[in-house]
Amino acid sequence: MPKPLMAANWKMFKTSTQALEFFEDFSETLDSTVLKDRDVLFLPPFTSLEALSDPVRFAGFSIGAQNCYPAAEGAFTGEIAPGMLLDLGCDYVLTGHSERRHVLGESDEFVGQKTAFALDQGLGVILCIGETLEQRKAGQVETVLKRQLESGLRDVPNDVPAEALTIAYEPVWAIGTGEVAQDEDIREAHATVRGLLADRLSAAADIRILYGGSVKPANCAQILSLDNVNGVLVGGASLQAASFVDIVSAGL
Numbered sequence: 001m002p003k004p005l006m007a008a009n010w011k012m013f014k015t016s017t018q019a020l021e022f023f024e025d026f027s028e029t030l031d032s033t034v035l036k037d038r039d040v041l042f043l044p045p046f047t048s049l050e051a052l053s054d055p056v057r058f059a060g061f062s063i064g065a066q067n068c069y070p071a072a073e074g075a076f077t078g079e080i081a082p083g084m085l086l087d088l089g090c091d092y093v094l095t096g097h098s099e100r101r102h103v104l105g106e107s108d109e110f111v112g113q114k115t116a117f118a119l120d121q122g123l124g125v126i127l128c129i130g131e132t133l134e135q136r137k138a139g140q141v142e143t144v145l146k147r148q149l150e151s152g153l154r155d156v157p158n159d160v161p162a163e164a165l166t167i168a169y170e171p172v173w174a175i176g177t178g179e180v181a182q183d184e185d186i187r188e189a190h191a192t193v194r195g196l197l198a199d200r201l202s203a204a205a206d207i208r209i210l211y212g213g214s215v216k217p218a219n220c221a222q223i224l225s226l227d228n229v230n231g232v233l234v235g236g237a238s239l240q241a242a243s244f245v246d247i248v249s250a251g252l
């Protein structure tokens with residue numbers, strides 16, 4: 001069983017000053033012995049990566065970015081290359097987050113290009129997948145997960161090491177809505193993802209599959225207890241230090 005990964009995705013929240021204030025509160029409050037049972041990852045906006053990188057890593061946590069562009073450098077105004085993230089000490093990058101798919105219009109193919117390129121450059125990747133409410137109501141959960149995983153992993157070698165790749169299952173209808181998926185929905189989706197990974201990657205059994213979507217201190221322990229849930233990707237409830245401390249320590 002891989003150690004659960006507890007990831008805070010701050011989306012477009014917090015200046016670098018606010019990020020440092022949060023981190024001071026968080027690290028003072030958290031009992032650091034939880035680190036033997038949990039990995040902790042912060043995904044702040046690009047503008048806070050430099051300020052947070054050293055404090056986060058010295059405290060034994062990981063840091064990553066919310067996005068990257070699939071090229072080493074070039075005329076891509078406003079974009080950030082994986083090598084630039086590595087240079088700031090990042091261990092991870094998110095690809096395919098639903099807000100990038102549905103708000104910014106990223107295609108399955110583009111998500112696949114980013115995933116393969118970032119892995120190739122040496123970043124750990126958290127590939128996010130998940131169905132919309134319409135797709136769930138139409139009985140298409142498995143089809144959507146299969147399509148997003150196949151495209152997302154298209155150029156990823158089948159012997160990618162388990163520690164380099166993480167999958168996050170985030171049903172779009174549960175993100176930021178307060179509506180957490182039912183245990184059975186999470187169990188079924190995670191089992192589906194595990195099965196699809198097994199068809200494609202040699203390290204499938206050890207790849208972490210995170211759940212994301214309205215995770216809170218009150219529901220986190222129960223979610224983590226479900227089969228094939230190897231951590232959580234938390235948005236809103238990771239913005240307050242006390243709340244994220246409770247999430248990181250949930251069930252211990």
Ligand SMILES: O=C[C@H](O)COP(=O)(O)O
Pocket residue numbers: 009170174175176177178212213214215233234235236237
């Ligand atoms: O990346 C995190 C997810 O989008 C979940 O966000 P949420 O916890 O605010 O629902």
